[in-house]
Amino acid sequence: MTKFLPLIWVGIWRKPTRTVLTALAVLAGFTLLGTLGAVDAGFRHARDRSPLDVLQVDARFGTPLPLAYLEQIAAIPGVTAMVPRAFLGGFYQQPRNPIFFVATDERFFSFRPELLVSDAQKRRLAETPNGVLVGTSHANKYGWKTGDQIPLQSPTLQKNGDKTWMLEIVGVFDTTFDPPGTARFTMMNYSYFDENRSGPRGTANGFMARISNPDDAVRISGEIDALFANSGAPTRTMSERTSTENNLQGLGNINVLINGVAAAVLFMLLFLTGNTMSQSAQERMSEFATMKAMGFEGRDITAILIGESLMQCLPAAIIGLLVGVKLVVLSPQNFPRDINPPWLAITVGVLAAVIVALVSSSLPAWRLERRPLTEALRD
Amino acid sequence: MLALSQIAAVTMMNLRAIPQRAGASAVIVIGMACVVGVTLSVLSLSEGFMTAIRDVVPKDAVVVMSQGARFPQARFISRDNALTIIDAPGISKTAEGKPRAYGDFYAGVPMTKRGDGFTTFVSLIGQTQAAIASNPDMKIVEGRSFQPGLHELLVGRAAQQQFVGLDVGTTIPLPQGDWSIVGTYTSINALAESALIGDAETLMSAFQRPVFATVQVRVEGAQGFDRLSAEIAANPTLTVNVRWLRDIAAEQAEQLNSLLRFVGLTLGIIMGAGAVFGALNTMYSAVSTRQREIATLRAIGFGPAPVVISVLVESLALALIGAFVGAAIAWLAFNGNVHTVGGALFELRVNRALITLGIGMATMVGFLGGLLPAVRAARAPVIDALRTR
Numbered sequence: 030m031t032k033f034l035p036l037i038w039v040g041i042w043r044k045p046t047r048t049v050l051t052a053l054a055v056l057a058g059f060t061l062l063g064t065l066g067a068v069d070a071g072f073r074h075a076r077d078r079s080p081l082d083v084l085q086v087d088a089r090f091g092t093p094l095p096l097a098y099l100e101q102i103a104a105i106p107g108v109t110a111m112v113p114r115a116f117l118g119g120f121y122q123q124p125r126n127p128i129f130f131v132a133t134d135e136r137f138f139s140f141r142p143e144l145l146v147s148d149a150q151k152r153r154l155a156e157t158p159n160g161v162l163v164g165t166s167h168a169n170k171y172g173w174k175t176g177d178q179i180p181l182q183s184p185t186l187q188k189n190g191d192k193t194w195m196l197e198i199v200g201v202f203d204t205t206f207d208p209p210g211t212a213r214f215t216m217m218n219y220s221y222f223d224e225n226r227s228g229p230r231g232t233a234n235g236f237m238a239r240i241s242n243p244d245d246a247v248r249i250s251g252e253i254d255a256l257f258a259n260s261g262a263p264t265r266t267m268s269e270r271t272s273t274e275n276n277l278q279g280l281g282n283i284n285v286l287i288n289g290v291a292a293a294v295l296f297m298l299l300f301l302t303g304n305t306m307s308q309s310a311q312e313r314m315s316e317f318a319t320m321k322a323m324g325f326e327g328r329d330i331t332a333i334l335i336g337e338s339l340m341q342c343l344p345a346a347i348i349g350l351l352v353g354v355k356l357v358v359l360s361p362q363n364f365p366r367d368i369n370p371p372w373l374a375i376t377v378g379v380l381a382a383v384i385v386a387l388v389s390s391s392l393p394a395w396r397l398e399r400r401p402l403t404e405a406l407r408d
Numbered sequence: 409m410l411a412l413s414q415i416a417a418v419t420m421m422n423l424r425a426i427p428q429r430a431g432a433s434a435v436i437v438i439g440m441a442c443v444v445g446v447t448l449s450v451l452s453l454s455e456g457f458m459t460a461i462r463d464v465v466p467k468d469a470v471v472v473m474s475q476g477a478r479f480p481q482a483r484f485i486s487r488d489n490a491l492t493i494i495d496a497p498g499i500s501k502t503a504e505g506k507p508r509a510y511g512d513f514y515a516g517v518p519m520t521k522r523g524d525g526f527t528t529f530v531s532l533i534g535q536t537q538a539a540i541a542s543n544p545d546m547k548i549v550e551g552r553s554f555q556p557g558l559h560e561l562l563v564g565r566a567a568q569q570q571f572v573g574l575d576v577g578t579t580i581p582l583p584q585g586d587w588s589i590v591g592t593y594t595s596i597n598a599l600a601e602s603a604l605i606g607d608a609e610t611l612m613s614a615f616q617r618p619v620f621a622t623v624q625v626r627v628e629g630a631q632g633f634d635r636l637s638a639e640i641a642a643n644p645t646l647t648v649n650v651r652w653l654r655d656i657a658a659e660q661a662e663q664l665n666s667l668l669r670f671v672g673l674t675l676g677i678i679m680g681a682g683a684v685f686g687a688l689n690t691m692y693s694a695v696s697t698r699q700r701e702i703a704t705l706r707a708i709g710f711g712p713a714p715v716v717i718s719v720l721v722e723s724l725a726l727a728l729i730g731a732f733v734g735a736a737i738a739w740l741a742f743n744g745n746v747h748t749v750g751g752a753l754f755e756l757r758v759n760r761a762l763i764t765l766g767i768g769m770a771t772m773v774g775f776l777g778g779l780l781p782a783v784r785a786a787r788a789p790v791i792d793a794l795r796t797r
């Protein structure tokens with residue numbers, strides 16, 4: 030096909046306005062496809078990174094779970110590690126600055142290897158009872174530094190009736206899941222939280238349990254829930270993977286939306302580029318006939334048409350995909366993101382562009398092929 | 409008058425010739441149909457949700473809840489406070505002269521959805537018999553109401569249809585054993601139908617929660633609301649907010665709504681841009697095939713205005729046809745479909761407001777896509793254009 034490049038180049042610039050407009054439409058469409066692909070990749074990534082071998086034990090009805098559950102669950106064969114989790118929610122300075130601390134202990138870090146917390150930070154957290162570790166997002170937003178004392182206004186009262194928790198920042202960290210500077214996770218010492226709260230002491234909102242074999246997740250979850258089914262605080266246990274799938278489902282059926290929109294966009298573009306190619310081929314019927322009379326084969330003409338179509342679509346589509354992938358930062362914050370480039374979406378997008386180009390040039394090529402030479406020459 | 413008849417003549421001639429350029433014209437129609445179809449389908453969700461809230465939340469319903477309680481789980485009002493609130497002025501009365509204000513209980517219980525098997529939290533609401541009896545919006549359509557002191561629940565029909573294991577006669581595990589479903593209720597408020605209802609006191613003791621979540625009040629109009637708020641604000645023992653239920657519902661819907669509006673409009677704008685480029689292409693080619701015809705008209709005395717208008721009308725007409733096709737597809741596919749968000753159930757709506765939006769988008773695309781080609785057509789030198797073959 031390379032020997033036809035000059036012909037293809039001249040062909041697409043025969044009517045520059047039309048070529049540029051077609052390319053712009055392709056660019057717009059593929060920008061959208063790029064964004065959709067990146068959103069989809071974010072959801073996929075959120076699902077895939079949720080471990081299968083970690084169970085979340087939560088309160089079935091929101092009742093506080095006694096810490097004694099820890100040992101009972103740890104005694105189940107197949108459970109290798111446990112950690113409690115409690116939550117302290119509130120706001121910093123104003124209700125529109127909500128923060129949500131997870132109160133837990135050092136065992137938590139083995140369950141969350143994505144937290145880039147240094148050993149020194151871990152040590153400082155252990156040494157400072159009211160110490161907290163905060164994600165870079167909060168630290169940047171409020172200008173917090175290590176050593177700062179921050180007041181947290183919370184509906185969870187302290188035992189002295191005070192609703193202001195004074196917390197000391199002992200470290201700021203990133204995670205491997207978020208782009209640098211956007212980590213939103215925050216944690217504090219469970220022991221400090223539990224000692225100082227007015228609510229039921231010695232309880233947690235839930236536990237995390239590691240199991241030795243992911244295939245046992247369903248069986249062990251059932252055993253844990255059965256253990257406490259008739260108590261005053263029943264549990265509800267599922268693997269983190271299942272939990273994530275549930276949460277993502279709660280955001281609505283994103284897959285249907287993405288596929289539907291992508292189909293509409295491709296349909297629209299197919300029509301648009303198809304029309305451009307037909308018009309362009311129609312106008313040059315006699316030129317092509319002349320070329321055939323000069324000895325070009327039918328398939329040479331087809332190759333030229335396909336080349337023109339690819340030349341109009343592919344660069345625009347690739348630029349659009351790359352721009353669209355970047356635009357995913359505009360999507361709502363509770364959408365999960367994948368910080369790696371969504372190569373799958375880009376590859377599928379490029380393939381889609383090639384297919385659009387091939388289909389849109391095939392109809393005019395077929396028409397040219399069928400047109401008797403003598404008639405075409407007369408056009 | 410002459411100008412008007414010229415415009416009419418050229419425009420009609422132009423529109424009648426559209427079938428000759430069917431392929432190119434279809435680019436505008438199909439492009440616009442895709443843009444409007446996608447945008448309206450997405451927005452039908454938010455429109456349906458807002459309709460559900462606007463039309464069916466009772467106009468006199470007011471909620472008293474603790475200050476700063478952003479989540480249902482964080483709401484609590486002590487029994488003493490609840491009694492004070494119920495005695496406050498401005499609250500409407502039942503036929504027996506009792507205030508229509510009742511402390512309630514709230515919890516979320518995990519339920520399995522029919523179909524995909526995913527888990528969603530369904531609202532479990534504790535009320536009193538009196539509250540249910542005085543609620544004109546609710547009707548028990550199967551079985552009977554719950555008995556205070558017994559582990560019995562009513563289920564909303566929407567919840568029953570959505571989730572596994574909520575038929576009358578079955579039991580569900582709650583704290584302190586199994587609770588039986590003894591009846592099904594319907595409500596004119598579809599959002600209120602996606603819940604389980606039991607006796608407040610019985611549920612509070614089962615969940616070991618000695619306080620109410622909120623106090624639900626029916627007020628005597630806006631004046632009643634003002635009197636209730638003033639009384640409560642003046643009482644230093646109460647740290648609660650008095651708010652219209654419709655405002656709370658709208659606020660809760662806002663998060664979903666702003667998300668859907670953002671998604672819908674982003675899709676609309678980017679796809680719309682693509683449609684404008686497509687329309688420009690079509691109209692440029694339409695103008696270039698009509699070059700000689702336009703030049704002839706200009707030569708025999710037609711002004712540039714009729715030419716510009718005829719091109720604009722063509723592009724607007726095609727875009728509008730597309731918008732109607734797109735709106736019709738969205739309407740057929742989604743209007744009236746039942747959808748759930750977070751356990752609340754509502755119907756999707758492709759209503760007049762959305763169709764108007766679609767028409768607005770089509771007008772924009774048609775205008776932007778037709779303007780430049782129209783100007784080019786009117787500006788083309790007559791002599792040169794007449795010479796083209």
